[in-house]
Amino acid sequence: MKELKLKYGCNPNQKPSRIFINGGELPIKIINGSAGYINLLDAFNSWQLVKELKETTGLAAAASFKHVSPAGAAVAVPLNEVLKKTYFVDDAELSDIATAYVRARGADRMSSYGDFVALSETCDEQTAKFLSGEVSDGIIAPSYSKGALDILKNKRRGNYLIIQIDVNYIPKEIETKEVYGITFEQKRNDVKISEDMLTNLPTKNKILPDNAKRDLIISLITLKYTQSNSVCYVKDGQAIGIGAGQQSRIHCTRLAGNKADRWFLRQNSRVINLPFKKGIKRSDRDNAIDLYISDDYMDILSDGSWENLFIKKPTPLTMEEKKEWLKNLKDVSLGSDAFFPFGDNIERAKKSGVSYIAQTGGSIRDDNVIETCDKYNIVMAFTKMRLFHH
Structure with missing residues (x-):
């Protein structure tokens, strides 16, 4: 298949609409449902994210996408008992890919309402069962078990969008898009994010544990496919707060930090035991x-x-009780898709338990940002790599 016609573009008045490929075949197969323009933007961006997470960490990965930015992204780090209750899976034994998606969906459940799902592995029956109870628009994965397909084909009155992606597909190095009748062209952002980006540590504290390296890598890969400006808080293998598409970096940091705080407040026993x-x-x-x-x-x-x-x-919960509870949020990793221009970002990040930071560096106020990190004994890496995505 070289072309796929769509109902309409971003909005119902934008007709006709299609996707197509010049040379070769489209790398997807529509197993069920009909694809929309925004569905496919979410599908292709989220697939790249989970594919890269899996390749870099070696762990099964999943993402929950809304409007071309992730609401959540995660790898298969086992859930503790508190998170199992928080995510309403305390009575289930989860496969790796189910664990990854439960984490991704659990990061920001409000934003994940009506999400598009991406899985790095075969969608198994267990993951499909979890999805069956969630409001979701569609899914992209390399393959599906028979049991998973039987479940997913019943979602949305039989119209749930199920896409299978060719894992061997390699896009062209040069990509184009058209805006206002004018064609833009650039080299694809195929930079490989790895621990090598975390070696330039200008702060006094230079102790970066392996779990922090993993979480910083997850944050940077997530940012690579998040609409800029963007900031991502990560803990224990999952994004817990993503601030996307803000004009000011401090607003990204505040937005994502507020989401991280709400993620942690949901783990309070009073919340878990709401009647x-x-x-x-x-x-x-x-x-x-x-x-x-x-x-x-x-x-x-x-x-x-x-x-x-x-x-x-x-x-x-009183304001005082919330503040006391949030003091327990610690060892959070934070990534930024470009440099922090002021130390106020670090001040806000610290309020949400950030101990490790990866950012581009190169601001004329780097000294102030480093000084603020040293004030809180935060480890910070300068990656020297900007990750804008538009």
Whole structure:
């Protein structure tokens, strides 16, 4: 197949729409459903991310994509008991690829609502069972077990988009795109991210453990496929906060840090044990949890709407309790797709437990950024590699 016609482009008024390839065949097979323009943008970007994560770390990888940026990305690091409860899989034995996706989906469940899934491995029945209960638009993977296909083909009233990708496909070195009738051309960003990028350590603290190296690599690979400006917090093999598409880097750092904080607050025992009524939909549960840990939670108590969700009225977490809990978030790794221009980014990152940083370097205020890292004994690497993605 050299061409695939689509219903429309980014918006319904943008017709006709298609994808095509000059020379050779398209590297995908549509197993089920019909592909949309944005679906395929998510599919191809997310596939590149998980493919590179697997090649670099050697671990099964998964991503949850929304609007051409990851809501979550992860590799198959085993879940502890708290995370199993937080991700609602405490009664399941998870395969590696299921573990990776559960982590990716669990990073930011609000943003992952209606996501596009990418898997580096065969989609097995266990992963499909988990997906069957989630609101998701489609999936891309190198292959599927029969049991997984039987489950996935029943999603979205039989219209769930299932794409199989040719793992041996190698795109051309030069890529093009058209904007306003003008064609842009550039070399593909095929830079290989590895531990070699983490050797230039200008900070006083130069101790970079292996798990921190792994997490920094995950953050940088994730940023490579995230709309810029972007910042990514990672802990224990998974992105826990991604700030994408912001004009100011400090806004990226704040946005991603706030997401990391919310990820950690969800692990508080009060949140894990919220007294939900039976039969509450996952999306309603996720919305309620997000509201419970927000500063607006008192609103839901005052208007009585809690009765639709909970068996009894939950006691809210106070600001002081949240601050105390967040003090336990430690050893987080942070990547940035370009240099930090001011030390305020480091100040904000520290509030979310960041101990390790990888950033491009090269700002005229590098000295201030290094000084701020030294203030908190943070290890920072200058990668000398910008990772803008547009």
